[in-house]
Amino acid sequence: MKVLIIDDEPLVRRSLARALKAKNHEAFEAIDGQDGLAKWSHLQPDLVFLDVLMPGLSGPQVLAEIDSKLKEDTRIILISAFSGEHNPETAQRLGADLFIPKPFDDIFAVVKVAEELRKYGT
């Protein structure tokens, strides 16, 4: 599957991309919200990992601006290191399918969750 990772933290992008590639998925990285929005339209990924707190456009802003048709066709996983104001419910309201708080205990578990989500929908 084609996965887009939108996160301003290079280590997160890199680790997630490598874990996905290790499981034979295509992984693309966007360094912030603006970049993510462009790459999302251009690449049309099957699944997007979207960080909440980013300089410039934040995760929720990206979700608000992305083409709704495109949004419909993509599985979206919201990730955040600041779990204060977000939880699965708020994520759902924003149009995301899943919310995974950072830090991840096991990166491969995250990949597994993403695969499951792609396979079975929400």
Place this chain on the structure above:
Amino acid sequence: MLFWITAGEPPTVITQLQSEPIFNDWQWVFTADPFGHSEFQNALLFIVDTDFDFDLFFLEKLKLAAPTRTRVLFGKTATVEKMVQAVNRGEVFSIIPKTSSVEVYKQIINDACIEAKLTDLSHRLLKDSSRQNRDLEKLTAELESRVEERTVHIQISKDFEEEKVSRLRGLIRFIQQLSLCSSYEELIELLRRDLRTFHQVHDPVLIFETDARGPQIVFWRQSRVQTRAWPHPMEFAPHIHLQDPEMSKLLANYFARPFAKALVIPIECLDKTLIPEPVFHLILENSLPESEINQVLDFCLERIQPLMTAIERIRIETELTHFSYRWEKTFDGLKDPIAIIDRSDRVLRANKKFSDHLIKKNCYQSFANQDERCEGCPVPKVLETGLAQKGEIRRGNRTFEVNSYPISLVQGGMPTNVVNQYVDLTQSREIYMRLLQSEKMGALGLLAGNIAHELNNPLTGLRSLAQVLRAEQKNESQISKDLFEIEKATERCQKIIRNLLDFVYDQDHKLTEVNLDDLVEKTLPFLKTAMRMHRLQKDLKATTHFVLAEPQLLQQVIFNLVHNACQAMEKQGVLTIRTEVFEQRVRLWVQDTGPGIDSSLLVRIFDPFFTTKKEGAGTGLGLSLSKEIIESFHGQIGVDSVLGQGASFWFDLPLVFKEPQ
């Protein structure tokens, strides 16, 4: 007067005798009916002519009619026997023989005349003397009766005087005792004792109204005097009621028993300027007959004036007592310490807040426990300027603002005394410091949130990357092991960040079931720097027990205690943290091997701003906040310490039974 009793003419010789000089003072009456003669009473001598009608009956009749007169017989004598009878029965003085010579006649008649005069004289004398005797007797009797009468009078007046004296004595005694009475109760008791002489008068009752408390009733019941509120309005009765049926009814209802006649005596108050006008009614329950009521009334009236005076005195005394009591209570009720001192700092009066114990000589000794005037005391300036001044002094670890006001008892003169009001500034500072503390915590929370985010992101990447790289290693190579270490380190970092967030975020102030052992484990990582020099001994035995608390606050307490313990140990020491369950409580000990705490400081160690640390090293709020937190969760906090052997701070909290999940 000489009566010659004859039927016919007396013999000539006799008539001639009339003119004899010896008979000059004699008036001769010749009559046949002496009893019918007007001069009968005046006749001293009766000469009865035997020719006339001589018989003994006539003589006897004459003797009866004039017993004290002399009787003489004239004429021939019948027989000797008849003569003897005449002498014996007629009591004839002499007999003049008819045949005698003129001389004999003269002689005998003269003798008879003398005898008659003597007899008359003696009779009159006798009569006089007997009359005098009678008079004397009468006088004597009169005298005796008068003496007796006088004696009786004297006795009566003596009794009267004695009674009066004893009454006066009673009155004096009453007045004396009255002067010792200091309450209406004592007054009623005294009256009750005094009225005991009257068996038909029962215990007296006093109803009065002097102030806003309303009418009061004082009475004797169950062998003691009692005072209660009188549930009826009071109106001053201007006159004495010998029998007030209305009052009897009210009192019968009040005492719930029959009440005999009520004698109501109003007692006027001397001071009539007061509002509301004081009213006193003395009520005597009695079953006196009407004839005796006056006696009781007199008894009472004699006592009214002293009673009025005594009541007035008691009223004023009570008012004064109340007044000063109210002032004292007001004085003591003020939250700030207040003292009145004189020019040489001696405490004249002070409220309880000023000093709980005996007031010592000077204000600085009593208040601040110092031997000299407190630094910053404004009193000297007040005395100098005569104006109110402000200053700040310290007592122990508390700061007081002293507001000093001058008092001058002499108009316009220099202050003789000073009133000091001490306002504890420590408390307001404490509030300020706590506010600051909580602001600090809030800012720290915000900061921690940001830091957590900033750290969490790279940490997540690091850990995940380590996991990915390790997964790419085919076998358990050295790199794989290193990567595992990296992963573990990042995990530890993440955990610390999470705990830090929990610690500084005052999330929702909710009481939750907390396991103390867990909380200790979560808190210790923050204290690694503080503990780095010391050896840690953990002995946690409350792993399965829970207490109800706000975890963040409790964590602060643990943090404080451990941090303090580490700071207390200057050299390398042993820090012991123990938990134990006993008597439905969990107790946690934090023990150090520092220098220990002086016993004099132990009592104040939980006071706000109490600190032994160097300036700037601590706020002095840690332990006082900890105490507040622990007590808010119904716990207790304390410290055991022996100088030179370290200190052991502890707190305990009640256990809760957590439902098994």
